Amino acid sequence: MEKERHVLVIFPHPDDEAFGVSGTISLHIDNGTPVTYACLTLGEMGRNMGNPPFATRETLPKIRKEELEEAARVLGIQDLRMLGFRDKTVEFEDEEKLANRLGVIIGETNPSLIITFYPGYAVHPDHDATGAAVIRAVKELPADKRPKVHCVAFSNNCEEEIGQADVVNDVSAVADRKIAAIKAHASQTQLMAANMEESIKKQEPEVLARMYKERFWTYNF
Amino acid sequence: MEPAVKEHVQKEIDRLANKEVFIHLETTNGAYASHFDESFFSSGAYIRNAKLVYEHGKITGKGPYRVGLKMNFGWVYAEGITHFEVDEEDRLLLAGHDFSGKLAVALQISETPFE
Numbered sequence: 228m229e230k231e232r233h234v235l236v237i238f239p240h241p242d243d244e245a246f247g248v249s250g251t252i253s254l255h256i257d258n259g260t261p262v263t264y265a266c267l268t269l270g271e272m273g274r275n276m277g278n279p280p281f282a283t284r285e286t287l288p289k290i291r292k293e294e295l296e297e298a299a300r301v302l303g304i305q306d307l308r309m310l311g312f313r314d315k316t317v318e319f320e321d322e323e324k325l326a327n328r329l330g331v332i333i334g335e336t337n338p339s340l341i342i343t344f345y346p347g348y349a350v351h352p353d354h355d356a357t358g359a360a361v362i363r364a365v366k367e368l369p370a371d372k373r374p375k376v377h378c379v380a381f382s383n384n385c386e387e388e389i390g391q392a393d394v395v396n397d398v399s400a401v402a403d404r405k406i407a408a409i410k411a412h413a414s415q416t417q418l419m420a421a422n423m424e425e426s427i428k429k430q431e432p433e434v435l436a437r438m439y440k441e442r443f444w445t446y447n448f
Numbered sequence: 449m450e451p452a453v454k455e456h457v458q459k460e461i462d463r464l465a466n467k468e469v470f471i472h473l474e475t476t477n478g479a480y481a482s483h484f485d486e487s488f489f490s491s492g493a494y495i496r497n498a499k500l501v502y503e504h505g506k507i508t509g510k511g512p513y514r515v516g517l518k519m520n521f522g523w524v525y526a527e528g529i530t531h532f533e534v535d536e537e538d539r540l541l542l543a544g545h546d547f548s549g550k551l552a553v554a555l556q557i558s559e560t561p562f563e
Contacts (some may be wrong), residue, residue, distance in 0.1 A: 272474075272476070273551075274478050275549070276543070276545060276549065277549065278548065280543070280551075283541050283543065284472065284554050284556060285535060285541060285562065285563070288563075315494075351480070383483065
């Protein structure tokens with residue numbers, strides 16, 4: 228993995244960083260690279276409330292904010308920014324304003340690498356809208372000033388349309404921190420995390436591959 | 449939240465009747481339903497802070513419950529209510545959680561706007 232000057236991670240929901248990217252974040256932090264995580268919403272509209280339910284629609288944002296802060300702490304992210312948008316509404320924001328808002332953060336942090344969702348291939352409308360706003364903001368920069376953009380894609384048709392991921396990071400060395408980050412989002416991952424650990428113990432190849440290999444598509448401007 | 453207790457919920461619905469209230473009403477199957485099962489038709493809706501007055505309301509059924517609020521000019525309806533809570537701001541929070549515990553429906557009534 229290349230050593231970066233600064234990595235900027237931009238996702239809409241607390242826990243978006245945990246599954247596909249937290250290993251890569253840990254590797255960058257171990258490399259001495261500062262990481263900024265800009266998280267657009269607090270996942271206010273999440274469906275997981277714990278079972279039996281310990282969260283309500285009204286307490287969920289506060290709980291998820293604390294979980295996000297805990298995940299950032301576990302990963303060693305020093306600069307966590309919560310941008311105050313609302314879950315499920317990102318695609319309805321004014322696109323230019325949203326891109327400008329992200330543009331300010333890009334300008335300020337001057338990253339050599341941005342990690343976000345691949346617009347159109349990231350399933351959740353908030354994911355696609357966030358990725359699209361990042362791409363729009365980066366496009367505003369002169370071509371020689373643009374950071375690399377690594378996108379996360381997981382729609383069922385993504386490989387058919389955009390091919391195989393061109394960046395695959397082996398994060399097995401930091402698997403403990405990745406699992407801790409996933410577990411930090413307890414309200415959302417309670418059940419899943421338990422199953423996952425069981426699968427890892429049993430060395431299920433599909434789960435191990437998903438866990439230890441983080442895949443990205445470099446955006447071609 | 450606690451499993452819904454019909455009598456208790458009814459008392460709360462009565463308490464909030466005939467005054468200006470703010471409603472959060474939502475149904476959701478989650479943003480990933482069609483991703484995991486392409487034959488599943490994904491749908492959902494929510495309205496947050498609709499301001500209205502209902503003249504009376506009722507919780508019915510044997511659980512999961514149905515709730516209907518009758519207004520001068522219409523109705524508010526939610527089906528699948530399993531849990532309730534009156535929070536520290538005296539808001540009535542009703543929710544329906546599916547068999548895996550995920551939120552499927554919410555109806556919340558408050559005298560002040562939801563954040």
